[in-house]
Amino acid sequence: MTRPATGTPSRRASEDANAGQAQRSGSQKVIYAAIVANLGIAAAKFAVAAITGSAAMVAEGIHSAVDTGNEFLLLLGERQSARPADRHHPFGYGKSLYFWALIVALSVFSLGGGLSIYHGVAALKAPPPLQDPLWNYVVLAAAALFEGYSWNVSRKALNTLRKPGVSLWQAVRASKDASVFTVLIEDSAALLGIVIAATGIALGQLFDNPYFDPIASILIGLLLVGAAFTLARETGGLLVGESIDKEQLAALHALFGRETALDSVGSLRTMQLGPDDVLLAASVQFRRGMRIDEVEHAIARLETAIAAEHPAVKHVYFESSALRSVLK
Structure with a gap:
């Protein structure tokens, strides 16, 4: 599952373009x-x-x-x-x-x-x-x-x-x-x-x-x-696909750990696509019993936080297996 990197994509795109x-x-x-x-x-x-x-x-x-x-x-x-x-x-x-x-x-x-x-x-x-x-x-x-x-x-x-x-x-x-x-x-x-x-x-x-x-x-x-x-x-x-450095990855784990809608944070895999362009694939477990709209809001909060703290992360993907328990 993937979404834009923030709730205001046009503004984010403009800021990213200027920074890049x-x-x-x-x-x-x-x-x-x-x-x-x-x-x-x-x-x-x-x-x-x-x-x-x-x-x-x-x-x-x-x-x-x-x-x-x-x-x-x-x-x-x-x-x-x-x-x-x-x-x-x-x-x-x-x-x-x-x-x-x-x-x-x-x-x-x-x-x-x-x-x-x-x-x-x-x-x-x-x-x-x-x-x-x-x-x-x-x-x-x-x-x-x-x-x-x-x-x-x-x-x-x-x-x-x-x-x-x-x-x-x-x-x-x-x-x-x-x-x-x-x-x-x-x-x-x-x-x-x-x-x-x-x-x-x-x-x-x-x-x-x-x-x-x-x-x-x-x-x-x-x-x-x-x-x-x-x-x-x-x-x-x-x-060949180098990850971001350990400090940045640790900061991302801390960011996901602050999200109360998550039961656990599995792997956060990143790949450098360019000097200021990073792909993030997140394997997380949402709390059981959450409604789909609550999951959507949690994802939006995570994306907004990522956009603010890690602007180089342009592509955020959530593994579908992480959402399976929510959909049952």
Whole structure:
């Protein structure tokens, strides 16, 4: 059995649409900031790599170019996930974002990590001669500023839903907005990659050893592989039907427990359909002897309370077996 999520559906729909639009606008701002940062950085890195022959700079250029393409994939996911529900997708297209975020993880793994490792190994066999590293450092410093700006935009977007006392990494694990945490993880890997590249170039110059540079390229590739696995784990869980977090689920159990028309509360099963779209299937037992209209009023009270305390829960279903004893 299912009903609308509140007794005033038109008002609720308007409020949900405004909240969802604001959240999607924030996510798109994060993506656009990342695109602007990565596009310019990639061009500069490749230009300097061509001048200096640095394998680490080539790896960094590949990294930034792949990240730029990935942001466009996330934008595609954002637009597809905003499509309204239809006959073929009655619960909407919210999981499209998770699908494209998973494609981004595969892209980071294969293109970013794979090519960086391959280029580093090839350079180890025939390391390029050492060149003046000045322009490498200039570009890496500029890249750190742009990547830092993009990282900070995604951090602020994540902080809007971050609870007090929760670390940034815990907020990433709890986030259901793939656009935001994907950009944050990518930018974190990019900043670490810049440190690795600069260290490899500096050590090569310090010890007059051309092998440090390609080793840095391989380390950047391994870093990207690790970031790809992290992204795949987070987005894969959401794609196959991840539940809301334990605290939210406990709050829902408490909400149902306050309803006097219920004898017991069985399972409350939830599924994340999108960043701000949750399905709830409730198995509850109503008090015996209740009239049908009393059950209807109890359901309406529950839905109103859910709408007020858990606005992301857009679809509420009551299992028919829970109503069987009432109908006897």
